[in-house]
Amino acid sequence: MSSQPIQTLQLGGATIPGIRPVFYLVGTVLLATAIMMVPPLLVDLYVGNGDWRSFGLAAAISAIIGGGLMASCRGALKGGLTLRQAFLLTPTSWFSVAVVSALPFYFSDYGIVSGSLADAVFEAVSGITTTGATVISGLGEAPPGMLLWRGLLQWMGGIGIIASAIAILPALGIGGMQLFRTESSDRSEKALPQIRQIATAIGGIYLGLTVLAVGVYWLAGMAPFDAVVHGLTSIATGGYSTSDASFGAWEDNGIQWFATAFMLSGAIPFVLYVRLVAGEGRALWDRQVMTLLAFVVIVAFVLGLWLAISGQYALEPAFRHAAFNVVSVVTTTGYATTDYQSWSNAAIGIFFALTFIGGCTGSTSGGIKIFRFEVMGVMLRAHFMRLIYPRGMFPRTYANRTLDDEVIGSVVAFFAVYFCCYAVLTIALMALGLDFLTSSSGATTALSNVGPGLGEIIGPAGNFGPLPDGAKWLLSFGMMLGRLELFTVLVLFLPRFWRG
Amino acid sequence: MSSQPIQTLQLGGATIPGIRPVFYLVGTVLLATAIMMVPPLLVDLYVGNGDWRSFGLAAAISAIIGGGLMASCRGALKGGLTLRQAFLLTPTSWFSVAVVSALPFYFSDYGIVSGSLADAVFEAVSGITTTGATVISGLGEAPPGMLLWRGLLQWMGGIGIIASAIAILPALGIGGMQLFRTESSDRSEKALPQIRQIATAIGGIYLGLTVLAVGVYWLAGMAPFDAVVHGLTSIATGGYSTSDASFGAWEDNGIQWFATAFMLSGAIPFVLYVRLVAGEGRALWDRQVMTLLAFVVIVAFVLGLWLAISGQYALEPAFRHAAFNVVSVVTTTGYATTDYQSWSNAAIGIFFALTFIGGCTGSTSGGIKIFRFEVMGVMLRAHFMRLIYPRGMFPRTYANRTLDDEVIGSVVAFFAVYFCCYAVLTIALMALGLDFLTSSSGATTALSNVGPGLGEIIGPAGNFGPLPDGAKWLLSFGMMLGRLELFTVLVLFLPRFWRG
Ligand SMILES: [K+]
């Protein structure tokens, strides 16, 4: 199934990948990025902050490079993309966007990120990958243009990853959405217009949910600007905030409960919303979604009960803090209402484990993702059954589909590569002098695109600013690797990929 | 293949498992354990240490229980064992042996373990599972009977796990040896005598290697008693020593190089020695063995080179310390020549990762084991190939065999369950107040049966004595779980197993 090309692209038997069609598409993305720099430019101009110049300069550079690439590669896309070109496209465009997105930070007058390449790139990568780990402390005093830019980066990144997961990765056999493809969307003659329709619908729903979140946050008492930024970073499960205390700064009118709901809404496959809007009433009654909800409800309930019984909070705050922070980490949003590490020593271990989980595939959230754990669960169950009934036959099915070798192989490979990357990244961070907890949680929070790590430095009450530059580069790479489902990036390191 | 009964046992369609045949076999094992208590009894009697009484009492209790079980269940074995009885046998006998083996510690006059159930059971379980984690500091002053008993426990445990891996676990579909069964050893009429022959041969080889190690250690300058104990715990990849400094106390005459070789010899499948002795010259030229050797050589070489270049050691000591400690952790022996945590911050991460690896299946070593990583590697390679060549066919073969769904399923299940157990154990240890590094490395070192953990408390320079009793119980359970390849124990927790 993964060998099936996406309908707009044509697979050919390319030898060395012609780079021009990829450059053309990268050009369009860079141009779009330049346009996204206009709102923060206007905001800084409006409040009289000099950073409007850095946005102007960055937008000009992005537009010139993007426009130049488009002009010089015009018409190159006509023949469609080969499989190798499609493989090249995803990492190339994300890395290019990350680089130009770092420019406003780099050019800024704002001391913390200004002139530091490592900080600027880290903050941009953390934005575009919707990770939300930040090097900035004192967000309350940061220029509004920069805060808006951070929000917009995550919002772009969120829709970008949904688009990739639905339109590009399935053709590459990566990301797991191919497992959920329905027969009707396969190989059909009307596939192209249907895909355009779906893309438009998803864009509309993404925008609609964002506007809804902004409105709710505003009505619940947030200042309009804060509401906009948090709206942008909630649906994107991004986690960038306008306060060092994250949602700890807004506690009234049930705002944290609303945020919990919006984070969850960003962790659900967006095609399900399309089917819901198209009139399929039970679209959200989906195996993966139900498992995600059941999991967070159980974990949050047990944790909340314990917080209440141990007397750390009254009943409502206990369940609120538990639900918010569990949902925040499992959906890989990364907001926090409090430093949950202080709840108990075990909480550190529990939140560390939650950092691996992730939301649903086809959503804005990262991590290993629910369906992979479910496929693993199916395999585990089959193994236990075979131990007890050695002569029995136990078909491996998930959501009424038989799991073929290809699906199982890709899930197993993902787990294996994820844990390899985690181990290598952890050891590399330790080699730079970081302690075990900071290194381990830093590696996972980057690969899963969660945001905060654990420990004194990068925990929910800290930030990534104090880390050495080398660690920031490593973590930036880790965030990209995780966001692009590992294989899209790693395939490019295989000599065989380039030999054709 | 796993549905095939071992030749001495007869699978029946039992409903509720009749417990008597299991009790009979447990009785024989307890009786054997009682006999093993005689040498330490004699040693303590010889040096005039009062602990001879505790060995006498413990031996009497073991013999009475063991003999009683055998007498009351005589003849019960006639019908062979059902699959459920075979599943019950392994954990039941190991847990029973662990309990009676703890008695000499519990009854001892030696203050550190005397009268503490948690300490006595921990030390016994750590012995019988060949883990080698100890609660005792000041080993140099410990009574010789106790030091010999610790060595004998590991030696018994070592041959016990080889016997289980070859004779029992394959029939249960656990442990991976079924993957390496040759056609000729399957289903053959002469299988029973052949298995007896192989068992005798393996016993002889195990004894021979032990005697060789004792002799070499003695010739290299160890006192005879120390040579005996280290001989017993080298081939068993056990790691109990007679000095708090472990092999750091013996540095001359290449003794650490010899120990490195003996640890490796214990991590190799013992059936290969049988084939070697039977005249098959290239028996050790085995895929799993070669991978193990290549892995430790590369890791030790890089680490040694770095130790030399960074000026921490001269050339020979650099490679010696690197080789010894890498081999010690990878073979899951757990000796140390020095506190390798002081080498660099990265060393902590590297040795943590090595704790998961393990030696070959069918040897005395624990851990995840080499062949599982190789099977995972085969799956990874197939996945990458399929990404690049979506229309290609990539058969998954290992050591010239096609990996069927059952083998892949059992390897994947092992990884999944191992990491689940690791996560649960880590969080449970953190809930008892231990820090992240101590909890993580404690969980892994227990599950992999390595011995030392990492950090200030349980690192190679420390011991498990200061841990709270709850942690000792958890870790004791973890050691058993890991030693018995997880599933032998976990199956008993399934209600379905008991329903029949
Ligand atoms: K995030």
Ligand SMILES: [K+]
């Ligand atoms: K050991």
